[in-house]
Amino acid sequence: MSLWQRFRADTRANMAVLFAMGFAVSAMVSAVAVDAASLYHERRMIQNGVDLAALAAVSDPNAATALARDALVEAGLLPAGSSEGLAVTAGHYNPDPAIAPADRFTPGLAPFNAVAVRFGRPGALHFARGWAEPPTLGATAIASVTPQVSFSLGSRLASLDGGIANAVLNALLGTSVALTVLDYQSLLGARVDAFAFLDALAARLGVTAGSYDDLLALEADHGALAGALAGLLTGVERTAMLKLAGSAGQNGAVPLGKLFDLGAFGALTIGSGTGQGVFTAISALDLLAASAALGDGNRQVSLALTAGIPGLAGITASLAVGEPPQGGAWFAIGGMGTVVRTSQLRLRLVAEMAGSGALAGAPIRLPLYLELAEAEAMVGAATCPSGADASGSATILTRPGILRLTIGEVDAASFGDFNTTPTVGLAPLVEVKLLGITVLRVLASSLVEAAQTTPIPLGFSASDIAAGAVKTATTATMVSSLAGSLLNNLVLNVPILGLGLNLTSLTSLLKTILMPLTPTLDLTLARLLEAVGLSLGEADVTVYGVRCSHPVLVG
Template sequence: MIRRIADRLHRFGTARGGNVAILVALGSTFLLAAGAVGVDLGLVFQARRKAQGAADIAAMMAAIDPSQADTMARRSLGDNGYGSAAATVDVGTYDASVPGVAPGSRFHPGSSPANAVRVGLSTSVPMTFGRTLGLSGSVPLRVAGTAASARFAAFSIGSGTVQFGNGIANALLGSLLGTQLSLSVADYNALLGARVDGLRVLDALATSLNLQAASYSDIVQGNASVGQMLMALRVAGQGNSAAVNALTGILNALPNAGGTIPIGQVAPLGDAAALAPSRGFGGPSIDLMNIVGAIATLANGQNQASADLGATIPGLLSTRLTVAVGERRRSSGWVRPGGSNATVQTAQTRLLIEATASAPLGLGTLSLPIYVEIAPAQATLQALSCAGGARQVTIRAQTGLATLAVAGVPRSAVTGGSASPNLSQPAVLIALPLLNVSGRAVTTIGSTTQTLVFNEADITNHTVKTVSSGDLTQSVIGSLLGNLSLSVNGIGVSPLLQTSLSATLSALAPALDLVLDTTLRSLGLRLGYADVDVDGVLCSQAVLVQ
């Protein structure tokens, strides 16, 4: 019996029949197990994509109005079949404008002003076949989506339309740019009537600076020469031949490329920088003349600019301008109400007009120095509505405090610094060997604040709305000269001289008003006014950022 059993075991061990069947049976078991796991993994991946889509949609719905984020996000999750799933809704800020920050660290929950929402979703996927192999009965999933509001408005504060009918603009802008300009009235009107897309200007600059692969946020951090800025404007303005010709005239007058200026102060991204917009993103429509003025003043820095107009102003024997412009900020770029860039200011400007005319009573030449100092006017985006396709923008604008004086102010005192010149000393108006006529007058125009509402038609037509100071008179210079306190050799003046001088000064007021108004408008400013224009409104609701 033992021998028989041993023989059978030997024959079984040496037999080759049925090996394939055994191998197929064992292999099929492993293949079926792998297939089962593969099916379950496919279900997990499919469920993850579905959950991610639901979280992304919920985040975008919530980012439309961050104040209602929790309600809107959970309603969206419920509509997509995740009403009973565990979810978190965090409101905060998203900022991609800081270089070197990893994408996962750009969202800051709890920060304000809120412009983004992150929705986290936790769910699980049941295993169909995996549990038969001893695996877990379900696989937990955790996904998150982050969206940011993309509702923006862009606006500018500066000058309204003005007709340049004399050489003041050429003399002043030429002095700021370090050259001599000879643009015609038609050239200036072309610049005043043209608008360019602010981001197309950045696209053109990227090509000029060999930054084709750079983001808009990177471009605005750099500097460009005056020549490069003007060439970028020319590229962005293609299609308007008159404006392109005017820019070509300025470029041809430059002796060289000019100094460098910060790009972000000419074409700012505003709050849109936080979203790191991709190239090709639509930009605000900016007034071309305002950009040219900004380039000129930025190129000059806080240095003095002098322009000798000679006898070109009717009624005056000679006129000389000395101007100092503080740091300027004009166009907002895309911004949102309550954002860090929602307030835009014009520049603090100091101006000395030194004019001469024929003195009355045969007393020779009358010298008249008029000093003007304008504090920045400002505008703040308060509200933005895109309801029903009808856009509406609310801006609160404030005029700048202005001081005008006839006083002994030396040219060297006209600076862009913080210290104002001394206005207590009278100016010598007529200087003769035995007779000096002196005069002094100071007047102040107070600031005024007003809320401006731009409706759909105003935005489409780029309607300029104005806030004006209640202290303005028909002739600011006339009012100033009417209050002039005169003295001869330190004592009072005779009635005849008083009457004659008053008549002469009154006749000079219109010419001096022209010089003052045109000079300031060449810089994008108006005395006692704040002119506001909405450059565009972006109603893209919200965009997915992570």
């Protein structure tokens, strides 16, 4: 037997040889497994760091690169001062579910509300580095933030004094308190934190637990509202509010959800929202006046006004305030699409004056009827605070209420019923009697309408918000003088003719008598509406702040 044959036939110690060979193979496999596990762990660490970098960068998209780099340095993924492998892009994220997830982020599109962070570096090999190149490990994250805008609609109180304001607010609040011009100015300038007010109101209502949304599901009378405000004020402001708190509460209750819509902040526990600062600092008088128009008590006001103008015997007015539509409060906090709305309003004004010329001695009675639909404001866009700005910026899409003003007699039974459309008939302007017999009866009608069909964008910069700027959207089709326009559109109906007058001369005579009084009528209409925070063909918006405190990962 040859040597080779004897070697092959000898089976002594073969297991040792096989074990040695298997150990070498398993060692190589184990080395690869350890490197693979290490790379997987390293990639997870990189992804976590990139996620944190995106969340940090979106807080200020204008400084996104620096913020992302600092976050990666802090996570130990980058050496200090280096940006190798890092790419940061600011853009706009649209959460519309109709858009494919991969297409929702648009790089470079303003307004910036999202940041994409990409980072890669070579992975670390421990056993395979002798025969393999280290792979590049990378991760991507997109973070978005929804700016939260706090804003309100319909403040017209800056120009109020006593008189009409006292009469209207007292009627709506169920009080009989005479506030001075100084009282109004003090209350208008007094700012209270919305959350501090709600905390004080919760204590008055005996609510000790739950969220702000739970509180907003309740009702409170005007006395409780004024009392909670008084507790947050000092000096002359507190004294003026205590006057109202002492006698208010006799005209129904206010559903608090019609005053406030806190958005995501509504889930906060009562007592934890205080400290938001200028973000929710609102006027005490604005809040109280808004509550007056939203109460569920009697919202009709009758006033007898003395104009003090020669030739004008007097003016009587009836004001009815309707509920705003569902889904919009007076003050709101929220992102794009958040809406605030004012109340609907009807106003009946009757002016009486003496005739002249051929109508000398004949009283002239001019009845005006006004319908003002609710105004609406919606957050159209917003950007987060950046740099030294304490607040961001916002664009509010505003639609003033549709206005319809007529000369005519309105049905008193349906005047305050906002579920029906009142019947407006011809108005008897002049009635001349001779020996108890009507010899001349002039019926009149006229109509002026103004509507803003497309929203008007109102831009609020950070400096506007810091200054407490109030911006006004004005209906583009608004006329300069409503009463004057009504008279220009005057249509007469004279079923009984007399005194030798024809329609042309009669129309001219009536315009000659009435036209000098139109500025007074316009002013009276405006002042009555101001007392409930509204205006003819206009809508006022105030933005209190923009915050971006809850960034989220979206990709």
